[in-house]
Amino acid sequence: MDHISNSTLVGVLIALIVVSAMFSGSETGMMSINRYRLRHQAKQKHGAARRVLNMLERPDRLLGLILFGNNLVNIFAASIATILCTRWFGDYGIAISSLGLTVVILVFAEVTPKTFAALYPERVAFPMSAILKPLSYVLYPFVWSVNMISNGLLRLFGIQTGDDQDEHLSSDELRSVVNDAGKMIPRRHQDMLLSILDLEKVTVEDIMVPRNEIIGFDVNDDWKVLSRQLISTSHTKVLLYRDTIDDAVGFVHSRDALRLLAKSEFEKESMLRAVRPLYYIPEGTPLNVQLLKFQRNKERIGLVVDEYGDIQGLVTLEDILEEIVGDFTTTMAPAPSEEVERQDDGSVLVDATANIRDLNKELSWSLPTDGPKTLNGLILEYLEDIPDANVSLRIGDYTIEILEVADNMVKQVRMLTRTGKKRLI
Incomplete structure (x- = not known):
């Protein structure tokens, strides 16, 4: 060169x-x-x-x-x-x-x-x-x-390069992708996508209406009393049972009751003929599985039963949908819970029958959810006894003061997320 x-x-x-x-x-x-x-x-x-x-x-x-x-x-x-x-x-x-x-x-x-x-x-x-x-x-x-x-x-070294290796995301990886989407996906849509991914981690027990809160009517009651209850109820479907909820008859749709009333056929026998068969859901069923079962069986409501067949609660299709999109309210902002009352001193009065998952979502808390479903159950499991009022305990970062105990259960507590409260147990 x-x-x-x-x-x-x-x-x-x-x-x-x-x-x-x-x-x-x-x-x-x-x-x-x-x-x-x-x-x-x-x-x-x-x-x-x-x-x-x-x-x-x-x-x-x-x-x-x-x-x-x-x-x-x-x-x-x-x-x-x-x-x-x-x-x-x-x-x-x-x-x-x-x-x-x-x-x-x-x-x-x-x-x-x-x-x-x-x-x-x-x-x-x-x-x-x-x-x-x-x-x-x-x-x-x-x-x-x-x-x-x-x-x-x-x-x-045992590494194959010729195979077509498609990239597959796990649910946790997909959750990270949604979280990292930023402004590309609106915050509310991100929450809905994350809720869908979380359905497999949530069971029907976490969202069911507990047995003691199920609204139902005894068909053995006087017909006049029963008919007034059916006509005045605000629920679309009502559970009917004989004497106890364990002897459930079925669900009656308020639309069927009104149709019978319009035809002047609203009698106990005709009402029982309009009862729809019961649909049972095993406890522990993940919500993503139950959502598909509701769709496959053309059902919208079911009774949750344990391994012995005893009724534990009630779950509807709307309950599962609310896990995805939030509560169905007239405004986008969530309605304040009746189970929670914030105090001026920073503490929170809580109904102890409240669902722990609901409390965590509403108050951005991190109470453990892998055991009992209610705050009362969490306290009883922690103490291994039914406590008296005016007893305080600490679970993680949360100081809990028991205010009211009745009917063998904790009714109301005061909660603080600050540390340093006096521990009495």
Whole structure:
């Protein structure tokens, strides 16, 4: 190259550094691009996205192409830099070219383009794919040879590179994606998506109406009393039973009662004929499973039973939907709970029959939910006894003062999230 001028070699060296920067940036851009957004764009028939997605199906070939080209360019650049520095600095040229070119390549052909590509992967990957795609055909023999050797080495360690390995997200990973969506998904929609993912962790016991709160009517009562109760009830479906709730008859729809009333056929016998069969739900059934069962069986309400067949509570389709979208109210803001009363001193008066999950959601608390479902049950489990009033205890970061005990259960407590309260047990 003695006959080539220095200015020409400098121009070629600059061009090689630029090409090296393009290869380096394309490597980072291709590998860091959002695969899910890329698949969506490909389905929308975005040409560059489809091209990039096709190349990413074989990352070993893509990396082999990029690294082969990048190393080839860097070696040529090193040779030219050595020639130039030898001409300029004589015997010191090799050392100067090695040090100088290392800094130049590191700054201009590695760190800068890769940082830009990491920040804006699509702006790098899309245009570079138009260059890399035809280049992959031109350099195919060289890339194939390199990949064959490298893949052979990987197989020695038990790593298979030829298998099509689709990316699958676990529910926890998908939850992180939703949380990280930021402004791309409205906060309320994020909450709904997260609630859907949480359905598998919540069982019917967590949301059911407890047995002692089920509204039902005894069919053995006097017909006049029973008919008034059926007509005046505010519930769409009412449970009918004989003497006790364990001898449940079925649900009657208020619409059927009104239809019989309109036809002057509203008698006990006709009302019993209109009763709909009972639908039972085993306790411990996850909500995502129960939602599908409601859909499959065309049901909207069911009785939760334990392993002995005893009725423990009642669950409706609306209860499950409220776990996803929140309470059905006339406004978007949640209605204040009747079970919670905030005090001026920062404490909270709580009905001890309140569901722990509801308290955690309403007050942003973190009371344990892997045991009892109600605050009363949590206190009794912790104390292993039925306490008297004016007893305090601490569960985690929560100081609980028992205010009222009746009917063998805690009725009302005062709660503080501050530490340092006097502990009496």
